[in-house]
Amino acid sequence: PARSWQRIMGGLADHFGDDASLDPAATAHITRYLTDNAADGAGARHARKMMRGIDQANPPLRITELPKWVSEHREISPREWKSKDVGSKANCTACHVDASKGYFEDD
Numbered sequence: 001p002a003r004s005w006q007r008i009m010g011g012l013a014d015h016f017g018d019d020a021s022l023d024p025a026a027t028a029h030i031t032r033y034l035t036d037n038a039a040d041g042a043g044a045r046h047a048r049k050m051m052r053g054i055d056q057a058n059p060p061l062r063i064t065e066l067p068k069w070v071s072e073h074r075e076i077s078p079r080e081w082k083s084k085d086v087g088s089k090a091n092c093t094a095c096h097v098d099a100s101k102g103y104f105e106d107d
Contacts, residue, residue, distance in 0.1 A: 001039055001040045001054065001056070002038035002040055003040075004061050005031065006031065006035060008034075009027060009030065009031040009034065011058040012027065017071060039051050039054075050063075050067055052068060053067035054067065073089070092104065
């Protein structure tokens with residue numbers, strides 16, 4: 001959601017424990033792109049499924065906290081997430097070979 005991107009981009013000095021600060025012009029440019037293309041924006045037809053069940057006033061910052069994501073990945077064990085080949089929930093390409101193209105159907 002756009003609100004999540006605004007919160008993330010507004011807190012780059014502490015981005016999940018890392019300093020990801022950018023110069024103001026880059027921050028503004030990236031923020032505009034992210035919010036213009038957010039899941040709750042116009043034309044985000046497929047993304048509407050991801051938006052179901054989200055508190056619009058306080059949306060999650062991580063995709064892994066979205067109800068749809070949790071539901072889709074519920075059968076994956078903690079051991080699998082921590083395996084050498086996967087490493088974490090952030091490594092989408094470990095299971096979704098076309099993730100870099102924005103395609104996340106079951107592979």
